[in-house]
Amino acid sequence: MTENNVADGGRRDFLLMATSLVGGVGAAAACVPFVASMNPSSDALAKATTEVDLAGIEPGAIRTVPWQGKPVFILRRTPEQISAMAQSKGGLMPEDEGKRVQKGHEEWLVVVGVCTHMGCVPNKEEKGWTCHCHGSQYDDSGRVTRGPAPDNLPVPPYKFISDSKILIG
Amino acid sequence: MFNQIIDWVDQRFPLTAFVKHELTGYPTPRNLSYWWNFGFLAGFVLVMQVATGIFLAMHYKADSALAFDSIQHIMRDVNYGWLLRYLHATGASAFFFVIFIHMARTLYYGSYRKPRELLWWTGQGLLLLLMGTAFMGYLLPWGQMSYWGATVITNLFGASPILGHEIVIWLRGDFTVGDETLSRFFALHYLFPFIIVGAVIIHLVALHTVKSSNPSGIDLAAKDNIPFHPYFTIKDLFGLGLFMMLYTWFAFFTPNTLIEAANNIPANPMSTPSHIVPEWYFLPFYAILRSVPNALGGVVAMGLSVLIFAFMPYLDRSRIPGGARYRPWYRILFYGFTVDILFLGWIGFVPPTDSTILYGKIATILYFLMFLSLPLFSRAEERMMIKRGLPPALQAMIDSESKGKGK
Numbered sequence: 001m002t003e004n005n006v007a008d009g010g011r012r013d014f015l016l017m018a019t020s021l022v023g024g025v026g027a028a029a030a031c032v033p034f035v036a037s038m039n040p041s042s043d044a045l046a047k048a049t050t051e052v053d054l055a056g057i058e059p060g061a062i063r064t065v066p067w068q069g070k071p072v073f074i075l076r077r078t079p080e081q082i083s084a085m086a087q088s089k090g091g092l093m094p095e096d097e098g099k100r101v102q103k104g105h106e107e108w109l110v111v112v113g114v115c116t117h118m119g120c121v122p123n124k125e126e127k128g129w130t131c132h133c134h135g136s137q138y139d140d141s142g143r144v145t146r147g148p149a150p151d152n153l154p155v156p157p158y159k160f161i162s163d164s165k166i167l168i169g
Numbered sequence: 170m171f172n173q174i175i176d177w178v179d180q181r182f183p184l185t186a187f188v189k190h191e192l193t194g195y196p197t198p199r200n201l202s203y204w205w206n207f208g209f210l211a212g213f214v215l216v217m218q219v220a221t222g223i224f225l226a227m228h229y230k231a232d233s234a235l236a237f238d239s240i241q242h243i244m245r246d247v248n249y250g251w252l253l254r255y256l257h258a259t260g261a262s263a264f265f266f267v268i269f270i271h272m273a274r275t276l277y278y279g280s281y282r283k284p285r286e287l288l289w290w291t292g293q294g295l296l297l298l299l300m301g302t303a304f305m306g307y308l309l310p311w312g313q314m315s316y317w318g319a320t321v322i323t324n325l326f327g328a329s330p331i332l333g334h335e336i337v338i339w340l341r342g343d344f345t346v347g348d349e350t351l352s353r354f355f356a357l358h359y360l361f362p363f364i365i366v367g368a369v370i371i372h373l374v375a376l377h378t379v380k381s382s383n384p385s386g387i388d389l390a391a392k393d394n395i396p397f398h399p400y401f402t403i404k405d406l407f408g409l410g411l412f413m414m415l416y417t418w419f420a421f422f423t424p425n426t427l428i429e430a431a432n433n434i435p436a437n438p439m440s441t442p443s444h445i446v447p448e449w450y451f452l453p454f455y456a457i458l459r460s461v462p463n464a465l466g467g468v469v470a471m472g473l474s475v476l477i478f479a480f481m482p483y484l485d486r487s488r489i490p491g492g493a494r495y496r497p498w499y500r501i502l503f504y505g506f507t508v509d510i511l512f513l514g515w516i517g518f519v520p521p522t523d524s525t526i527l528y529g530k531i532a533t534i535l536y537f538l539m540f541l542s543l544p545l546f547s548r549a550e551e552r553m554m555i556k557r558g559l560p561p562a563l564q565a566m567i568d569s570e571s572k573g574k575g576k
Contacts, residue, residue, distance in 0.1 A: 035339075038353065044343045064439055069345040071439045117464055119324040119345075120317060121441040132443050133321055134459045135521030147462045 049169030051161070054108070062124050064113060067168045071113040071121050072156060073129075073142075074166075081140045082106050090143030093152050100141050100155055110166065111142035111153040122153075129153075191377055196394035197401050198383035204278070205381065206408035207271035212369065213409060214264045219362050221257040225250075229309065231355035233348040236311035237435040255424035261303050262427045263416050265450035268296060276481070277503050279492030280382035286482040288375040293479045295368050300451070300475070302361040305354040307448060308346075312432030317445045319346045319354070325458075328468040345438055386491020387566045444520050453510045456517030457536065460529035470533065477540050484540055487547035489554055495563045498550040502539055509535050 050067040057063050057076045064071045077085070086097045086106075101109055113121050115131040122129035128139040137146035142153035158168040178184050228247050230239040243250035272292070275281050281289040308319040323340050327333040342349030383389060419426065427449065431442040447455050457474045461467035485499075493500035509532055516529040559567070 038342055039339050040343050041349070044347075044349065066439060069343065069347060069438060117324075118321040119327075120321060120445065121439065123441070123443055132441065132520065133317070133445050135526065148459070148464055148467060150464045 049167055051165065051167050054164045054166065059107075064121075065168070067112075067156060072168055073109070073111050073113040073124075073153075075109040075111075075124075075140070077107055077109055077140060085139065085141040088139065088141075088143075090139060090141065090152065091145030092147060093144055093150075095141075095143055095152055097141050100143070100152075102160065105160060108166075109140070109142060110155060110158050110168070112156050113153065115149055116144065116151040116153065117147075117149040193396060193398040195377065195397040196380065196391070197397045198381055198389045199393055199395045199400075200383050200385065200389070201381065201401070201404075202384055203404075203408055204270070204274040204384075206405055206412075207267050207274060208376075209405040210267045210409065210412050211264065211271055213412075214260055214267055215362070215365060215369065218257060218260045218264065219366075221253045221260065222359075222362065225253050225257055226359060229355075231309070231352045233311060233351050233436070236309065236351060240310045252420075255420045258428060259416065259420040259424055261306065262419075262448070262450065263412075264299060265303070267412075268299065269450070272296070272478070273507070275382075276478075276506075277493045277500075278382060278384055279386045279485070279490075279496075279499075281481045282386075282485065282490075282492075283482065284379050285375075285382060288372065288379055289482065290479055291368060291372040291375055293476070295365060295372060297475070298361060298365050298368060302358060302365065303448070303450070305358040305361070308351060308354045309358065310432060311351065311436045312429075313434045313436055313442050314429045314432040314445060316346060316436035316438070317441050318447055319350065321445070323350070325468045325471070328465040330465065347438075384494060385563075385566055386494065387563075446518055449514065449518075452515075452517035453513035454517075456513040456529050457533045459517070459521060460526065460533040470537075474533075474536060477537070480540070481543075484543040485547050486544045487551040489551050489559070489563075490567065491563065495560055496550060496554070498546065498553070502543070502546065506536075506539050509539070 050065055050072070052063075052065050052074060054074065054076070057074065059076050059078045060081075062073055062075045064073055066072070089096070097106075100111075113129075115122050115133065115136055117131065117134055117136050120131050120133035122131040122136070122138060128137060128145065129142070130137050131149065134148050135146065136144060136149035138149075138153055139145050142155070144150075144152050156168050158166050161167050175185060179186070225243065228239065228243050228250060230236055240254070243254050245251075247253075275289065275292070304318070304322055308315045323337055323346065326340060327337040329336060338344060340350075341347070342353060380388070380394075429446065431445075434442075446452070454471050454474050458467045458471040461470045487496065487499070489496060493503045513529065513532045513536065516525055516532060519525055558564075
């Protein structure tokens with residue numbers, strides 16, 4: 001070490017940059033556990049399935065069941081509703097009725113009852129659903145017919161275990 | 170003995186100098202009207218909210234299974250729990266009431282204009298903090314309105330084109346608003362007021378640098394300022410007395426006018442109430458959200474409707490000093506804006522129908538048009554006023570100000 005080293009501005013600048021960088025990276029890394037702790041915990045992440053007994057739902061009636069904390073609408077549709085829906089393509093986001101129900105089980109409409117706009121639960125009206133939070137409307141196939149909702153009510157994964165039982169999830 | 174203690178402190182800490190400089194002797198324009206009381210009132214309500222809030226927190230349980238019942242426990246069993254809660258719930262409304270008048274005064278008298286831009290922006294930051302605190306506090310009673318209000322507002326972040334869904338889940342800590350959301354909102358609702366206290370100190374440091382504006386809109390000569398104490402301590406306290414009559418009347422006799430009936434039903438994630446409305450202080454902004462037919466556009470418009478106030482110092486291009494008192498066109502704009510924002514509040518309150526959606530769209534367009542047309546509007550007004558000649562009172566004040574500077 002000589003006096004020249006002490007006065008070496010380039011060396012000082014390098015040390016300042018290097019220590020600032022390491023300190024900055026360390027501070028950023030220290031944020032990770034705090035931010036990550038706010039994400040869903042393991043128990044919230046645990047996937048859940050819901051089994052639903054369809055017996056006792058009259059034609060035209062609706063039952064709401066919880067699935068992963070979200071409401072799922074199970075609508076048993078009347079023949080008139082089925083034919084009306086089969087003829088229409090929906091509204092703002094046209095989608096074939098065939099993609100929204102399972103073949104041979106056209107009577108049953110199963111959709112996640114969470115408005116695609118801001119997450120309210122739409123209310124069943126005579127025809128379709130209306131979301132009272134911001135006025136979106138859906139038809140009897142869960143397809144959006146009036147905004148501001150940007151999308152149709154999603155169909156959750158489900159299968160028929162028997163003719164009168166479904167497993168959602 | 171007392172003087173000796175003060176002397177001892179003063180040698181180690183600038184106590185006397187601080188009190189004299191910033192409180193008792195602080196130079197204040199002598200022509201301040203009662204519209205200048207509302208900053209002090211906001212500070213008072215902040216202290217009330219912190220005090221009642223801390224005592225409520227001693228009895229409240231931030232757990233989705235217990236929260237609703239713990240509110241009933243506070244209302245029925247805790248000594249004076251009903252009073253603490255009603256003061257706190259009414260206090261939230263009082264806070265916004267006072268702040269909105271404080272902001273309206275700033276807009277009317279042009280207090281946002283140079284050199285008070287930073288003062289205005291720190292106030293804007295305080296408004297955002299207040300909105301966040303109020304929103305998180307509203308979830309805590311865990312009623313139906315609490316629950317669905319929190320669901321809708323956290324969902325706003327889902328409109329972001331990148332990572333929208335992930336951000337919503339991160340905010341909630343679950344796929345839906347739930348126990349995790351409740352406990353973190355409680356933690357942050359307790360934290361935010363202290364951040365607000367810090368921001369208020371910054372707001373006051375900025376105020377004491379540029380000093381108060383006044384109804385004329387022109388900074389007075391030093392001889393026209395008077396010490397804060399006793400003139401404005403008395404004026405503020407008298408205003409506080411009037412305010413307390415209104416505030417306690419609500420808290421004592423009609424505390425439920427501002428609590429939605431549906432919030433007396435425990436939160437039910439399976440069913441949304443048929444008509445959800447936010448608290449009254451969010452209604453105009455909520456109406457703007459509803460008026461835009463696109464989800465992302467609605468969120469952006471709502472955010473802008475709050476943040477656009479920050480641009481006022483630059484949108485107002487007039488070189489005529491002062492605010493609406495001497496500016497006839499700006500005054501019309503101010504009253505037009507007041508009517509428009511109240512109308513939007515009503516639109517936000519009523520259930521959406523085809524006609525109210527249309528009115529909401531028109532009022533939303535007018536809301537933004539008033540801000541965006543201001544650069545041209547204020548210039549045109551300036552030309553008109555110079556052509557006609559400035560009002561004698563204004564001209565006299567401009568002259569006396571320039572004379573004062575000459576000395």
